[in-house]
Amino acid sequence: MNPIILIASKESGELLGSGRGLGWLLALSVILSVLALLLVSNTELSLLDNAQVVYMVMGTITALGGLLALVLGSDAIAGEKERGTLIPLLLTPLTTTQMVLGKMGGQVVAWVLMYALSLPYLWAVGSSGQNLVQAIAYLALFGTPVVLGFGFYAIGLSARFGNVRTALLAALITLMLLASPLLIGPSLRQSTLGKLFDMVNPFSAALNTFDSVVIDSQPFSMQLGRFSVTLIWLALTLWFARRSAQAMEI
């Protein structure tokens, strides 16, 4: 069997077999349930346009996916090191690239599960609108490289720091920085610096695409630039994870 699949199957088994993975899925369900309930029942939020509501849920799912990827990625190598299971792995004929990709395999499973779990919520809030199918497709197309990129990035930090807490802290700071377009006001986003940041930020690329497609009904051909940003993010973080794993100190 391919070593990448072997590592991925171990990662998935560990995630699903332990309370940790199930806890994540439960937490996700609770958050999405509360969000959906607020969007439907809250006086102000229920006045939002249906497309706006779908856009908000898509953004939340992507952010939560990124957060999950950071948590799993931070533990991927540093956690193995702390538990003493890394050295036996490094003493097999496995290459560092195979190990990194195998670890990512576990995260892919987690993201797929999370995506599948979020579909009923998307349907619940978006079934009365016109862009539900696009929302589901674009969440997969743009959310996946952004989320997996966060995973690779956290794996890289995990290998560099060799300590789960430090890696997780650094990864969370990065997530907050990249998610800042959600937090800063429209005037700052319209400044030159804001626009430049928006242009290279994969998280913004995904959110702006969701906005353009779901709210403004733009075609895919107009999203190619943003799609490239997410793919470049994925490639760069994969490169970072590989380099960090190759250079890690035992």
Added chain:
Amino acid sequence: MLIEVADLKLSIHANPVLNGVRLTMQEGEIYGLLGPNGAGKSTTLSVLTGLRAADSGKVNVLGLAPMQQKRELHGKLGVLAEDSGFYGWMSAHGYLHWMARLYGRELSAVEMARRLEQVGLNAANRQAIKTYSRGMKQRLGLARALLNDPQLLILDEPTNGLDPRGRREIHDVLLELSREHGVGILLCTHLLDDVDRLCSRIGIINQGKTLLEGVLAELLADKTGANRYRLRVAASSATSGTLPQGVKLLAQEGGWLHLDIAPGVHPDAAWRELFALGWGITEIRSEGGGLEELYLNITETEVVA
């Protein structure tokens, strides 16, 4: 040659950790690597296994350069690292199957049972590893190290946490591997009894430097006077006359005869010849020190110097 290390040097964060390690090991040999805590034993092992790059010196393991030919080396090498962990949620059976696949091997049920039996884990093989005692984990670690039928086995404190019977069982496994399968074993341990029982050659390192290396029996004879004996003989027996070749009478006091046996002369042969000469030997005692004395002498000398 299985391992060839010469003038190995390595600094970690500008702190010299290895400063002239040498080590040579032949096929089928059991080599004991000894040294106090922090001497650089584990770091030496990490260089040998390709987990860490040396700053300078020659490192050759199974004819390969560990850092440059890591994958090839790991396919031929079995390692039990100190405090190496396991996935507690897996069973020993599942874990060994999974690890074997990483080596590109598929173990049959019979083969798996044989391997578990070899290390004494067959009865508990379906239990989750997190329920295992330290000794059981050591046994599982040894089974893991043997998964790829290695030509060279590197073991860091393999009998840690084992009771005397367990230790003896692991000794038997290692001796069988060495004698019947020609597997070379590099043993890194604090337990001198393990070294005494298993190793034919030893190396002692301290402060990152090899202080002594050689055949254990020769080192003991040379450094601790292990070739000296005292004999009690029956009062009526004859002890005068020409002694056998290589046997020298040093002194006679209180009913004991102090003898020196030259290196190369087997003591058993010397006793037989003395019996033949009419010596009524009733008791034989070795006057030389053991491995512990050798180890303490060497490491103490270095610290004082």
